[in-house]
Amino acid sequence: MNILIAGEGGQGIQTIAETLAYAAFLSGLDSSYLPSFGVEQRGTPSVAYVTISGEKSFGYHFKFADIAVILRERAIPKVSELVNPRTTVIFDSSTIDRSKIPSHFKELLGIPATRLAQEKIQPKVFNVVVLGAMSKLIFDLDKKYLWQALEHYLGKKFLKNELLRDQNTLALDLGYEFIFERHDYSKPIYKTKTSKIVDDSEGKISTVYPTLCKGCKICLLKCPVKAISMSTDIGFFGNPVPKIDNKKCILCHNCSTFCPDTAIMVEKS
Ligand code: SF4
Ligand code: SF4
Missing domain, CATH: 3.40.920.10 (Pyruvate-ferredoxin oxidoreductase, PFOR, domain III)
Known part of the structure; x- marks a missing residue:
């Protein structure tokens, strides 16, 4: 076989x-x-x-x-x-x-x-x-x-x-x-990764790099204002990657400081 x-x-x-x-x-x-x-x-x-x-x-x-x-x-x-x-x-x-x-x-x-x-x-x-x-x-x-x-x-x-x-x-x-799906297949809910996800809004530019993110969620835990959640974009392990709500973000830079893989950052636009 x-x-x-x-x-x-x-x-x-x-x-x-x-x-x-x-x-x-x-x-x-x-x-x-x-x-x-x-x-x-x-x-x-x-x-x-x-x-x-x-x-x-x-x-x-x-x-x-x-x-x-x-x-x-x-x-x-x-x-x-x-x-x-x-x-x-x-x-x-x-x-x-x-x-x-x-x-x-x-x-x-x-x-x-x-x-x-x-x-x-x-x-x-x-x-x-x-x-x-x-x-x-x-x-x-x-x-x-x-x-x-x-x-x-x-x-x-x-x-x-x-x-x-x-x-x-x-x-x-x-x-x-697990019993395999044979006709009624699940719908794909995760998007194939892009190398960079950028959101330029609210006077800030937030960037997430799915090719670097392993989905550990440290950034979520370190964000003091809960501006980070997990998205349906996927990283290199097939893991969901974070997304930043620019409106809530206070530019403290905790996420980029604590991310072990330099996979996330926010800056002033
Ligand atoms: S810069 Fe600070 S407030 Fe903004 S998303 Fe990162 S941890 Fe949260
Ligand atoms: S961006 Fe960094 S800290 Fe956040 S989940 Fe990905 S690897 Fe972990």
């Missing part, structure tokens, strides 16, 4: 591909994983090729995918090249418009992964929601192998941050139990 997973750099595409391949290996199957990045990892399409087989297989850039997973709209052209009438296409229905998906597939399955992760856990683990769902669908892979593989790749991070372990466990379970 040839599996293609494609999305933005920074979304954890390679992590779930590698985890899937290793979990299949742990379960006794043969598997291979091949990453493919753009010029820069962050903010450019990221593609992973996974092959899982009952026999000896070798990693390669296959010609057609049996399963193609599309996690951001910008990855669609790359995926289209490898889709044929035997391909099952899986897409994030909370960020991608169904009409944009190529039509020459066997079956189209939706999972509103970004929305599920945002509403039930935290946006950053949306990739693990997808991992759980596709692993169950592809070969009903026992969750213990998935968790073992995830521990193998993320164990060091889990040791430093127990909350991360809990969030990933929840995400894996959420995906594993």
Whole structure:
């Protein structure tokens, strides 16, 4: 089985591909994983090729995918090249418009992964929601192998941050139990990121950089007048990014001072 997973750099595409391949290996199957990045990892399409087989297989850039997973709209052209009438296409229905998906597939399955992760856990683990769902669908892979593989790749991070372990466990379970949308797909509620969102009004220019924002919400917590809320624009983890209400803003600069990623600023116009 040839599996293609494609999305933005920074979304954890390679992590779930590698985890899937290793979990299949742990379960006794043969598997291979091949990453493919753009010029820069962050903010450019990221593609992973996974092959899982009952026999000896070798990693390669296959010609057609049996399963193609599309996690951001910008990855669609790359995926289209490898889709044929035997391909099952899986897409994030909370960020991608169904009409944009190529039509020459066997079956189209939706999972509103970004929305599920945002509403039930935290946006950053949306990739693990997808991992759980596709692993169950592809070969009903026992969750213990998935968790073992995830521990193998993320164990060091889990040791430093127990909350991360809990969030990933929840995400894996959420995906594993998810029943794919087959006809009645969710509507996309998050917009694909632009590199800069500017609001020039009320004598101020507020700027948010979705390509830098990881959605940690520190800026929200530090704003003394509650001028910041989360928007439906998405950042590089598929996370919602903040928006500033210029009318409420008192130009204290707390947001830019405390943001760990220089992803937000306000100045006088
Ligand atoms: S500059 Fe201060 S008041 Fe304005 S949005 Fe940032 S934290 Fe809030
Ligand atoms: S702008 Fe900065 S502080 Fe605010 S959510 Fe994004 S990364 Fe966190």
